[in-house]
Structures are given as structure tokens and as C-alpha cells.
Amino acid sequence: MKKLLLIPILILYLSAQEIDFNVAPDFNLIDIDGNTVYLDSLLETGPVFISFWALWCTMCIKELDAIKPYYDELDSIGVNFLAISEDKMRSVPQVKPFARSKKWQYTVLLDPENMMRDLYNVRTMPTSFIIEQNKNIIFIHQGYKPGDEEIIVNKLYELVMKEFGHESEE
Amino acid sequence: MNLKNSPLLLIIPLFFIAAADIRISGSNHAEYWVFVDKELDTSNYKEHLEDKLKLSVNYGDITLKGVLFLWSPSLSVQEKLNYLDYAAIYSKDAVNILYGTYYTTFGRGLALNAFLDEDFRIDNSLYGVKVDFKYLGSQLTLLSGEPRCIFFEENKYKIKNEEHTSDQIRGINFNTKLIPKTTLGSRYVRINQTTDLTPKAFTELFGGDIDFTIGPFDAYFEYARQWGSDDVIGGRVRGDGILFTTSFATPGLGISCQFMDYNDIGFGNPGYRYNEPPTPIKSGISVNRGLDEVGYGVSFIVSPLDFLTLELDHNKISTHDETVNKFKEIATISDNMDGVLEHVAKMTIYTTYDLEINGGVERVLKQGIELPIEKKIETKPNIELTYNFGSFFIETGYEHNFISSDTSDYYDHAAFFSIGKPELFVFTLRYERRNRIPEWLVEKYGDETAWPLAELSLDLTHRHNLRIRVGAEKGGLICSGGVCRFEEPLRGVKAVLTSIF
Numbered sequence: 224m225k226k227l228l229l230i231p232i233l234i235l236y237l238s239a240q241e242i243d244f245n246v247a248p249d250f251n252l253i254d255i256d257g258n259t260v261y262l263d264s265l266l267e268t269g270p271v272f273i274s275f276w277a278l279w280c281t282m283c284i285k286e287l288d289a290i291k292p293y294y295d296e297l298d299s300i301g302v303n304f305l306a307i308s309e310d311k312m313r314s315v316p317q318v319k320p321f322a323r324s325k326k327w328q329y330t331v332l333l334d335p336e337n338m339m340r341d342l343y344n345v346r347t348m349p350t351s352f353i354i355e356q357n358k359n360i361i362f363i364h365q366g367y368k369p370g371d372e373e374i375i376v377n378k379l380y381e382l383v384m385k386e387f388g389h390e391s392e393e
Numbered sequence: 394m395n396l397k398n399s400p401l402l403l404i405i406p407l408f409f410i411a412a413a414d415i416r417i418s419g420s421n422h423a424e425y426w427v428f429v430d431k432e433l434d435t436s437n438y439k440e441h442l443e444d445k446l447k448l449s450v451n452y453g454d455i456t457l458k459g460v461l462f463l464w465s466p467s468l469s470v471q472e473k474l475n476y477l478d479y480a481a482i483y484s485k486d487a488v489n490i491l492y493g494t495y496y497t498t499f500g501r502g503l504a505l506n507a508f509l510d511e512d513f514r515i516d517n518s519l520y521g522v523k524v525d526f527k528y529l530g531s532q533l534t535l536l537s538g539e540p541r542c543i544f545f546e547e548n549k550y551k552i553k554n555e556e557h558t559s560d561q562i563r564g565i566n567f568n569t570k571l572i573p574k575t576t577l578g579s580r581y582v583r584i585n586q587t588t589d590l591t592p593k594a595f596t597e598l599f600g601g602d603i604d605f606t607i608g609p610f611d612a613y614f615e616y617a618r619q620w621g622s623d624d625v626i627g628g629r630v631r632g633d634g635i636l637f638t639t640s641f642a643t644p645g646l647g648i649s650c651q652f653m654d655y656n657d658i659g660f661g662n663p664g665y666r667y668n669e670p671p672t673p674i675k676s677g678i679s680v681n682r683g684l685d686e687v688g689y690g691v692s693f694i695v696s697p698l699d700f701l702t703l704e705l706d707h708n709k710i711s712t713h714d715e716t717v718n719k720f721k722e723i724a725t726i727s728d729n730m731d732g733v734l735e736h737v738a739k740m741t742i743y744t745t746y747d748l749e750i751n752g753g754v755e756r757v758l759k760q761g762i763e764l765p766i767e768k769k770i771e772t773k774p775n776i777e778l779t780y781n782f783g784s785f786f787i788e789t790g791y792e793h794n795f796i797s798s799d800t801s802d803y804y805d806h807a808a809f810f811s812i813g814k815p816e817l818f819v820f821t822l823r824y825e826r827r828n829r830i831p832e833w834l835v836e837k838y839g840d841e842t843a844w845p846l847a848e849l850s851l852d853l854t855h856r857h858n859l860r861i862r863v864g865a866e867k868g869g870l871i872c873s874g875g876v877c878r879f880e881e882p883l884r885g886v887k888a889v890l891t892s893i894f
Contacts, residue, residue: 312501366852
């Protein structure tokens with residue numbers, strides 16, 4: 224049993240080294256309107272914020288509700304928002320009515336086989352990612368607590384400012 | 394060479410090919426519990442240690458995935474479960490080829506549903522080959538695999554289909570979107586069981602679906618048929634299942650309806666299924682997982698104002714009853730039926746930016762579900778308040794559960810208080826009480842009437858979360874996607890460390 228304890232300790236140690244092995248994996252998924260969304264195409268227009276959520280996950284819904292007031296401004300400066308539903312096939316019919324009734328403007332994607340959850344190694348719901356245009360994952364956030372939305376939003380503003388700064392230097 | 398036992402041989406060479414182009418990512422979930430066993434006195438403790446490490450290595454069009462799971466409990470009868478799953482995937486343009494452990498669902502799961510639910514601790518995987526071709530809006534999937542159903546119950550992980558892990562599942566699934574706004578699907582699954590009494594016998598599941606969208610309306614219909622072999626008397630048995638769902642979605646309003654009728658479509662055994670027909674019940678309960686079920690669900694969610702969301706659900710599933718007419722069979726639960734009738738009403742109000750109020754009532758009638766009691770009605774009003782002040786937040790809530798059964802009436806009530814700081818911690822105190830204990834509960838869960846609990850959730854970094862829980866958990870029937878288990882009551886300490894890298 225003691226040997227087993229070594230695994231989480233090793234993981235903690237390794238990730239504390241800040242090894243940067245986080246390039247966002249490519250994907251394409253169907254959204255709730257039946258359109259195919261490609262990560263690559265979105266990154267051409269700006270950074271991407273991804274939030275993994277599900278109908279049963281109260282904190283996920285709270286997170287998406289909390290970010291909603293910032294959507295218009297961040298969208299206007301090029302940030303792409305993806306809300307990836309991890310609901311299984313049996314719950315897929317409820318996803319679109321739920322998202323629409325909430326007046327979310329995010330692109331809501333369906334992942335009933337949880338392939339994205341596996342691809343992005345998501346263990347806690349919600350987990351959110353910020354991906355910059357060069358495909359690096361620069362921010363990962365597990366769980367949601369009231370107020371976390373401000374940290375996420377500030378990170379997005381910082382990123383957009385940084386990318387604008389780079390463009391003006393060029 | 395047995396590749397199943399030597400997956401590292403597939404991974405190691407990649408590190409030497411071109412280290413600069415290799416992408417590595419993964420996660421780790423570790424849990425450690427120390428708890429008092431109900432059969433032992435309080436000076437005797439048991440332990441539970443589990444760890445799940447996932448690693449993914451990508452190089453060009455090739456991805457290798459590995460999952461190492463270790464479970465090491467200190468049980469009086471030593472039982473452990475350790476396994477190493479892996480998958481090698483080649484993906485280029487229209488083709489995706491996988492060898493190893495995988496999960497897949499055909500349609501909405503009436504014919505085949507191999508899925509992983511880590512939150513509920515259920516792992517129904519297939520081990521073998523899966524090939525996908527995508528072309529012009531169409532997708533063809535071919536698969537062959539051996540099933541393994543791992544389930545957590547009574548504080549133990551078990552392979553539920555231990556005698557059937559060498560069964561063979563072969564399947565083909567085809568979906569096409571060639572017609573605008575319409576998706577057509579068809580599928581065939583064949584299961585060869587090694588333990589069939591008649592060696593040449595096998596089970597087939599086949600069916601199709603149609604999904605179309607017109608403006609804000611969506612509709613989906615799926616039909617599946619099972620032709621199986623009868624283990625006992627031999628010969629072929631037949632089953633059918635239909636599922637119909639429709640929805641209307643527009644900003645501020647969402648309505649969804651579903652209807653299902655299953656007759657011997659669930660395949661597997663009472664402890665596991667290779668398919669998993671959907672249940673309409675929100676809390677995840679089904680009656681017998683596709684053997685004899687009829688049900689429907691209506692869900693209505695509206696946000697008339699930006700600060701208000703209302704949600705109403707009315708769902709029912711039951712066995713068939715030929716003594717009543719078809720309408721009554723679908724709409725009600727008669728005395729001859731086993732079933733669940735669920736009503737949920739929820740409201741969320743964002744009074745100001747800093748205050749959120751959630752409230753609701755849930756009423757669930759269960760008949761023939763929680764034996765030994767025949768009928769049980771639970772009515773649960775609840776309220777929750779969240780308030781942000783400065784860089785902190787507090788959350789508090791109360792829920793009451795009136796339980797009335799054919800043998801006794803009693804109630805549970807619980808209150809909680811949390812304080813937290815974003816990206817740092819949440820500390821929660823929860824206290825739950827039961828006013829009295831019916832005799833049937835004592836046999837199952839002991840004679841406890843109070844469950845105090847303290848939990849600290851710490852964000853060590855953005856990528857590491859540690860949760861420590863100290864106190865008592867009540868236990869009870871919990872369900873997800875039609876699969877239920879009795880969660881054991883627990884007194885002790887739980888520590889959970891989740892890492893993502």
C-alpha cells in the first residue's frame with residue numbers, strides 16, 4: 224500500500240518542475256446545432272476558452288453562468304468560448320434546450336462518448352482551459368468556486384493584451 | 394509475445410524517435426480512506442487506497458494511451474484490483490484505427506453502450522480493435538472487442554462480468570448526414586458468449602435511428618431489436634426497444650420530451666449490461682435496465698428574466714401492466730407495477746451580482762425499487778444561498794427529506810455552511826440528522842441518527858486539488874444512468890488528490 228502512495232507524490236514532484244508538455248490536442252466536435260467545430264479554425268481567430276460541463280454538474284453551470292456577463296466584451300476582442308457538454312448519449316436531448324434557456328452564447332459542443340474528457344485528461348468537473356493561438360495551454364483550472372470567474376476572465380484579458388502587444392511590435 | 398501484458402514496449406520506442414515532437418499529458422487521481430467498519434468496534438479501522446494514473450503520448454498521427462489503476466484495501470478477506478489498460482491509435486484524415494481498450498456507444502445505447510463514468514465508478518470497456526472511417530458527412534465504425542465491466546459497490550471494486558470477459562462483441566455502425574438537417578443511423582452488434590450452453594448460440598442486436606432538426610425543433614427516433622439465445626431452454630428469444638425524444642429550444646426557453654418502451658432489450662445480466670437503454674428519471678434510477686420498462690419524461694426550463702431561471706420536470710418509468718389500458722400503462726404506476734415517478738421544481742434567482750438563491754422541491758415515488766419496502770415516497774424541499782463578499786464567499790443551505798413508506802414514516806434534514814476563497818480553499822461543515830430509524834434501515838445501515846461532516850478543499854496549484862473529508866456519510870441508494878448501488882455508510886477520513894499535467 225505504501226508503494227502506491229509514491230505515485231501521487233511523484234506526480235506532484237514532476238508537475239512542480241513546470242515541465243511544459245502542454246500543447247492542446249486537436250479536435251473537431253459537433254455543436255448543438257449540428258455544425259462541426261474545429262479547434263484549429265478557432266485558433267486562427269483568437270485564443271480559446273474551453274469549459275467542460277454537464278447537466279448534472281451544478282458547479283459547472285454556476286461557472287458558465289458567472290462568465291456569461293463577460294461574454295460580449297471578450298467575444299468582441301477575439302476570444303472563442305467553447306462549453307463542452309460531457310453528458311452521455313441518454314442526456315443529449317436535454318443539452319440544447321438547457322443551454323438555450325440559459326441564454327448562453329457560448330458554442331456548446333457535444334461529447335457523449337467523453338473522448339474530449341479523455342483527450343484533455345479531465346478528472347474534476349468543471350475543468351477549464353485557456354489555449355493561446357500558438358496552441359499552448361497556458362491555464363488550467365479545476366473546480367469552481369464563486370469568484371473564480373474573475374481569475375479566468377483576467378487571464379483572458381491578459382492573454383489578449385499580450386497578443387495585441389505582439390502584433391503592434393511586429 | 395503477449396502485447397496485452399507488454400504495453401510499455403509500445404511506448405518506450407516513441408521516446409527515442411523524436412523527443413522534441415512528442416506531446417505528453419496526463420492526470421492522476423489518488424484516494425486514501427481510513428474508516429470504522431460497521432462489523433468491527435471503533436478501535437478497528439479499515440483502509441482504502443486507490444490510484445488512477447492516465448498518460449497520453451502523441452507523436453504525429455500516432456497516440457498511445459495508458460491507464461494504471463491500483464486499488465489496495467485492507468479488508469479482512471484480501472481483495473485487490475490492479476490493471477493496466479492501454480490503447481494505440483492511428484488517426485489520419487478520414488481514418489482512425491484503435492487497438493487496445495476503448496469505449497463507444499451506438500445510437501443512444503439501445504444496441505451497444507461501452508462507457509466510462511468515473512464520477513460514479515463504473516467502467517464498461519471493450520478490449521480489441523475499432524476502426525472509424527469518415528467521409529462526406531458519413532461515418533462507418535467497425536469494432537471487435539472483449540467486454541469488461543468494473544463496478545464499485547460495498548466499498549469494493551469488482552469485475553461484474555468476471556465469467557464473461559472473454560465474450561466477443563462484434564459491431565458495425567453507420568451514420569450519414571447526406572440529407573440536409575437529417576441524420577440516419579443503422580447498426581448491428583453480435584455477442585458470442587463462451588458460457589452459452591449451446592456453443593453455437595449467439596445474441597444479435599440491430600436497429601436504426603433518424604434524427605432531424607427544423608428550426609428550434611429537434612426529433613430523434615431509435616429502434617432496436619434483440620435476437621438472443623436462451624441460456625436455459627435453448628432456442629431464440631426476441632426483444633424490442635424504442636426511444637423517441639423531441640425538443641424545442643429558443644433563447645430563454647427549452648422544452649424536451651422523451652418516450653421509451655423496452656421489452657427484453659437489455660442484454661447482459663442484472664449486474665451489468667452491454668447495452669444500456671436510457672432512463673427518463675433525472676436521479677438516474679431505472680427499474681430493470683431494459684428488460685421490461687415503459688416510461689416518459691417532460692422537462693421545461695425557462696429564464697423569463699436575466700436574474701431568474703425556472704425548471705420543471707415530470708418523469709416516469711415502470712414495468713408494463715397488461716391489466717390496464719395502454720394509456721394508463723404509460724402514464725401511471727398501478728399496484729401491479731414496479732416503477733419510479735419523479736417531479737422536480739427548481740428556481741434560481743440572482744438577486745444582485747453578489748447573492749444567488751437556489752431553491753426547489755423534488756418528489757420521488759418508488760414502488761418495488763428499494764426492497765424490502767414496497768413503496769416509498771420522498772419529498773425534498775431545499776434552499777441554498779451563495780454570497781460573495783470581498784475576496785471571500787459563503788454558501789449555506791438546508792434540505793429536508795420527508796420519507797413515507799408502507800412500513801413507517803420518518804424524515805432526514807441537513808444543513809451546511811461553507812466559506813471559501815477563489816483559487817485557494819473551500820471549508821464546509823455539514824450536519825445531517827434523522828428523527829427516528831425504521832427497523833428495515835437498521836438492518837441495512839445501522840442505527841446512526843446523526844452525520845456530522847467537515848470538508849476542506851484546497852487548490853494546491855491550478856493543477857492540483859486536495860480534498861480532505863472528516864466525519865460521517867449517511868450512505869443510501871445512489872444512481873447514475875439507470876445503474877444504482879447502495880453506498881455504504883462511512884465514518885472516518887477521506888483524502889482525495891487530483892492532478893492534471
